[in-house]
Amino acid sequence: MEKLSKRKLEKIEELFRNPPMGSKTAAAQDFGVDLSLLFRWLKLSPQERIEEARSRMFFLEEVRRQGELARSKKS
Amino acid sequence: MVKQTVEFVIVGGVAIIAHGVPYATFDLDFCYARTAGNLRKIVAALAGFNPRLRGFPKDLPFVWDERTLQNGTNFTLQSDIGDIDLLGEVAGVGAYKEVFADSIIVRLFDYQVRILSLNDLIKAKKAAGRPKDLFVLPQLETLNEVLSKK
Numbered sequence: 025m026e027k028l029s030k031r032k033l034e035k036i037e038e039l040f041r042n043p044p045m046g047s048k049t050a051a052a053q054d055f056g057v058d059l060s061l062l063f064r065w066l067k068l069s070p071q072e073r074i075e076e077a078r079s080r081m082f083f084l085e086e087v088r089r090q091g092e093l094a095r096s097k098k099s
Numbered sequence: 100m101v102k103q104t105v106e107f108v109i110v111g112g113v114a115i116i117a118h119g120v121p122y123a124t125f126d127l128d129f130c131y132a133r134t135a136g137n138l139r140k141i142v143a144a145l146a147g148f149n150p151r152l153r154g155f156p157k158d159l160p161f162v163w164d165e166r167t168l169q170n171g172t173n174f175t176l177q178s179d180i181g182d183i184d185l186l187g188e189v190a191g192v193g194a195y196k197e198v199f200a201d202s203i204i205v206r207l208f209d210y211q212v213r214i215l216s217l218n219d220l221i222k223a224k225k226a227a228g229r230p231k232d233l234f235v236l237p238q239l240e241t242l243n244e245v246l247s248k249k
Contacts, residue, residue, distance in 0.1 A: 025117075025205045025214075028246075036245045048244040052237035061121055062238060070117040070205040070214075077116045081123060 027069045037063060101210045103144040106132035108202045110189055110223065114214040117205050120238045126182035130215070132195040133187050138168045141185070148178040191226025192219045217243045 028036070040059040043050035053059055065073055100107055109117070112124020131141060142165050151161050153175045161167070168174070172187035188194045192215070201216040215223065221239050224232040 025203050032246075035248065039245050039248070048237070048240040052241040055237045057237050057241065059241070062119070062241065065121050066119045066242075068119075071207050073116050073119060074113065074207060077122065077124070081125065084123065 025070055028066060033063075033067060036066060100129070100141070100144045101212060103140040105140045105144055106134075106137045106195065106199075107141075108195070108198045108213045108215055110186060110198065110215040110220075111184065114220060115235060115239070117207070117214050118217055118220065118239070119242055120235060122235060122238075126184055128184040128186060130186045130189050130195055130198040132199075133168075133172075135165070135169075138165045141168065145176075145178065145183070148180045150176045150178045150183065153177040153182060189215070189219070189223050191222040191224075217246070 039047075039049055040063050043053055043059075049059070065076070068076060107129040109128065110130045111126065111128025112122055113127055115122045116124065131137060142163060146163060150163050151157075152159070155161070168185075174185040176183045176185065189198050192198050198215060198219065199213065201219055202213040203216055204211050205214055217239060221236065221243060224236050224239065
C-alpha cells in the first residue's frame with residue numbers, strides 16, 4: 025500500500041463532495057465525520073500518516089503537560 | 100521485531116492511521132503467531148526494552164520469557180519504548196492465521212510490515228463494540244467504500 029494515485033484521489037474527492045445517498049460516506053458525514061480531514065490524510069503515504077499522528081500526539085502530550093504545570097502553580 | 104523476523108501483524112490504532120484515518124493512539128498492538136519459535140523471537144526482540152505488565156504494581160514479579168507467553172494469549176505491556184499490546188487473537192477476526200490471511204504490506208520507516216486489512220479492522224471494531232471502537236467505524240467504512248470503488 026503506497027500513496028494513492030492522483031486519479032484515485034480525484035475520484036474520492038468527488039465522492040466526498042457529493043456522497044451518494046444511502047452510501048457509507050453519506051452516513052459518515054451525517055455522523056459528523058470531517059470528510060475534508062479524512063481526504064487530507066488520504067493524500068499522505070502510510071508512513072506520512074503515522075508521522076503526522078505522532079507529531080499531533082506530541083502536541084497533545086505537551087498541552088497536557090502545560091495544563092498540569094499551570095494547575096500545580098495555582099495550588 | 101522485523102529484525103528478529105517475528106511473525107506479527109499490526110492491528111490497532113497504528114493500522115487505522117496507516118489506512119488513512121486521523122486517529123489518536125498511544126500504544127502499538129500486534130497480533131502474533133503462537134508457535135514456539137515465534138514466542139522465542141518475540142522474547143528476544145523486546146527483552147532489551149524492559150517489558151512488564153501494564154497496570155500492575157511495580158513489585159509484582161513478572162518474568163519476560165517464552166513460558167510466560169505460552170501461559171497467556173493477550174498481554175498488555177508497558178516498556179521503555181512505550182505501551183505494547185501483544186494479541187494472540189483479535190476479536191471478530193480470529194487468531195494470527197486469520198489475521199495474517201487478509202493483511203496487507205506497508206512500508207514504514209524502511210521496513211515492510213503487515214497491517215490488518217480495512218475489512219478486518221471493521222470486523223474487529225464491531226466485535227470490540229466499545230464507544231471508542233464504534234466512533235471510528237464510520238471513517239473505516241467510508242474508506243472501505245471509496246477505496247474499493249474502481
